[in-house]
Structures are given as C-alpha cells and as structure tokens.
Amino acid sequence: MFTNRLQSISRITAKEYRILMKVMVFVVDNLYEENKNNVEDFVENRKLSEVYAKWNKMYMMSRSEIFTESDLENFQKDTFKWAKLFVEIFKLHSSSNLKFPKFHLWIYHIFESIRQFGAINGYTTETYESLHKDFVKIPYRMSNKKKCGRLNNENNIINVINKKQKKKKPTKLLNFSSKLFETKITEAYIYFCEKINDPNINDNMIKGFDQFLECFDDFLENILEIKDIKECDIIIYGTATLENGSIIRAKNKFHAKPWFSNVAISMDSNESSDY
Known part of the structure; x- marks a missing residue:
C-alpha cells in the first residue's frame, strides 16, 4: 500500500x-x-x-x-x-x-x-497558521494555563504585538548617481520650461517640473526652515541608492517597465534539449 x-x-x-x-x-x-457482552x-x-x-x-x-x-x-x-x-x-x-x-x-x-x-x-493555510501561532499559542504559553479568560488573553496578545513592534528608523540615502539635470535656482523656471518641450521627457517628468518650484519652496520653508535663499544649485539625479540597498530610479527607460527578476520563464518542452 x-x-x-x-x-x-x-x-x-x-x-x-x-x-x-x-x-x-x-x-x-x-x-x-455485535455486542454480545453488553458493552456500554x-x-x-x-x-x-x-x-x-x-x-x-x-x-x-x-x-x-x-x-x-x-x-x-x-x-x-x-x-x-x-x-x-x-x-x-x-x-x-x-x-x-x-x-x-x-x-x-x-x-x-x-x-x-x-x-x-x-x-x-x-x-493556503500559511496566513492562518501564522496568526494562530502569534495570537493563540504564544499568548497561551504566556499565561498561567489556568486563568485563560478573554481579558487575560487579550492582554497577552497586546504584549506579543508590542514586543514584535520595532522602532522604525527612516531609511537614509547612501549616494546619488547618474546626473540628469543641473541648473541654478534663479534660472530654474526658464530651464524647466525648456525641458517640458523636450521629446525625451515623459509625462511624469513634465508634471514634476511643473510642480517642482512650489514643492521646493515648501520644503525649504517648512522642513529646513529657510525663509529666503538667493543662490542654490539644483541637481536632479536618475538613481539614488538607499542605506538598505534598495535603488530608486527616475530614468525614462525604467518607467512602467517590468522587473525581470520577478518574471517566471516557462520553457517549451520541445526546446528543453537545446539547453
């Protein structure tokens, strides 16, 4: 068998x-x-x-x-x-x-x-098994195994959640690369107007140029608390690497394109002997 x-x-x-x-x-x-011995x-x-x-x-x-x-x-x-x-x-x-x-x-x-x-x-039971472990098994083990009322279990669940929560640190920028644009702040408006008509600029960049100066002024005033600035160079990069290794890309060739590391390739059985 x-x-x-x-x-x-x-x-x-x-x-x-x-x-x-x-x-x-x-x-x-x-x-x-059959029950010949009259078993209960x-x-x-x-x-x-x-x-x-x-x-x-x-x-x-x-x-x-x-x-x-x-x-x-x-x-x-x-x-x-x-x-x-x-x-x-x-x-x-x-x-x-x-x-x-x-x-x-x-x-x-x-x-x-x-x-x-x-x-x-x-x-798939993966999610439910994980929830059962985190919110039933672990809180029960934290109890005295006798007084496992609803209130006591809820308190144990809260303690488990609090232990799992970690203080999230903001992800820091490690470096920039692939410079795309550079201009002075005094010439930024004219520069952006010229770039909007560039055929190599996509719709997302056009929207970015249109709102850049307003957002930049808000950033200076509310984040950096700088009321007035006369001289400043604006440099726009195509790539930024974060401290955790993630890469942010702003280039046209990456916009709306698939990440090939996430694509599964199915091989034709007739071609399997070729590899």
Missing part, C-alpha cells in the same frame, strides 16, 4: 493519508462481532464502516476544483450526514465532546467560504 513504507503515523503525509483512508472502509468492515456505549461495526465511507465521499467532493450551487448543496448534505454519524460514534471519547474550532468551521462555514473565495483545493 505504501511504496516507500510508512515511518510514523504522526508524520504521515497528505498523500499517504488519502491512501490510508481509501482502504480503511475495508479494514473495519466486519472487524468485530458499544459502536456497531456497521456504523464504523459507514462513517469511513461517508468521509471518503465528502473528502473527494471537497477536492473538486469547480463547484456549482447544486454541487455545494450536495456537498453540504453529505458533510452533515458524516458529521452527525461521526459525533454519535466518537463524542463520548472526547473530553470536549468534539467541540473543536476546526470541526465547527468545516461543518458550518466552509460552504460560504467556497461561494466567496472559490474551491478550497487552492487555499
């Missing part, structure tokens, strides 16, 4: 689990006789086989990639049938009477989630 053997039931993979569940119906079928809370062998069969049917439907409304209704009916039988059989063997959040979510909320977000076969 398992081509690579099964190392440990606690480390079982999803594929191995599916293989196991396929044969469990036949494993438990006629596994034991006895589970009939027929019901045990049935709960595995219902699980397989429900599980196969859950792996569908496309759901119609009728599919969802059938899926919901099959899920309720399985859940009812599952609770009947295993409720007495659970200290919480099977009151698990994931169990509740699966029975009552998964169908509306599919309607809103599509088939669950494409879901």
Whole structure:
C-alpha cells in the first residue's frame, strides 16, 4: 500500500493519508462481532464502516476544483450526514465532546467560504497558521494555563504585538548617481520650461517640473526652515541608492517597465534539449 513504507503515523503525509483512508472502509468492515457482552456505549461495526465511507465521499467532493450551487448543496448534505454519524460514534471519547474550532468551521462555514473565495483545493493555510501561532499559542504559553479568560488573553496578545513592534528608523540615502539635470535656482523656471518641450521627457517628468518650484519652496520653508535663499544649485539625479540597498530610479527607460527578476520563464518542452 505504501511504496516507500510508512515511518510514523504522526508524520504521515497528505498523500499517504488519502491512501490510508481509501482502504480503511475495508479494514473495519466486519472487524468485530455485535455486542454480545453488553458493552456500554458499544459502536456497531456497521456504523464504523459507514462513517469511513461517508468521509471518503465528502473528502473527494471537497477536492473538486469547480463547484456549482447544486454541487455545494450536495456537498453540504453529505458533510452533515458524516458529521452527525461521526459525533454519535466518537463524542463520548472526547473530553470536549468534539467541540473543536476546526470541526465547527468545516461543518458550518466552509460552504460560504467556497461561494466567496472559490474551491478550497487552492487555499493556503500559511496566513492562518501564522496568526494562530502569534495570537493563540504564544499568548497561551504566556499565561498561567489556568486563568485563560478573554481579558487575560487579550492582554497577552497586546504584549506579543508590542514586543514584535520595532522602532522604525527612516531609511537614509547612501549616494546619488547618474546626473540628469543641473541648473541654478534663479534660472530654474526658464530651464524647466525648456525641458517640458523636450521629446525625451515623459509625462511624469513634465508634471514634476511643473510642480517642482512650489514643492521646493515648501520644503525649504517648512522642513529646513529657510525663509529666503538667493543662490542654490539644483541637481536632479536618475538613481539614488538607499542605506538598505534598495535603488530608486527616475530614468525614462525604467518607467512602467517590468522587473525581470520577478518574471517566471516557462520553457517549451520541445526546446528543453537545446539547453
């Protein structure tokens, strides 16, 4: 059944689990006789086989990639049938009477989630696992494990958030490169008017030139607190390197262009032998 053997039931993979569940119906079928010894809370062998069969049917439907409304209704009916039988059989063997959040979510909320977000076969649990770790597990470990009321948990969550928050330092400029324009402030207006008519200047630069002097005056007055300045050289660079290694580019050839480091290339199978 398992081509690579099964190392440990606690480390079982999803594929191995599916293989196991396929044969469990036949494993438990006629596994034991009826209750001849009058055992309390006895589970009939027929019901045990049935709960595995219902699980397989429900599980196969859950792996569908496309759901119609009728599919969802059938899926919901099959899920309720399985859940009812599952609770009947295993409720007495659970200290919480099977009151698990994931169990509740699966029975009552998964169908509306599919309607809103599509088939669950494409879901990822990374976000939810991270939130569960940060806002449930860690706060619980910070508590005394006894008085875990809502207020105490909320305080622990706040403490976790405060510990994670770091004082953000403004990113400093390391250097400038690739000088594009240079002019004196007294000649800036005429210089910018000439550049606006340059065919090599794109729309973003034209807007920048149009608003530059007004923004520059505001920067001097409110940021640097300089009321009056007579002589100043204005130099506009095409590239700026930040302290964290990021690069800001203002050149035309980079505007609205894709970053090729973020592009995935799919190779034609017919060309694979050429590389």
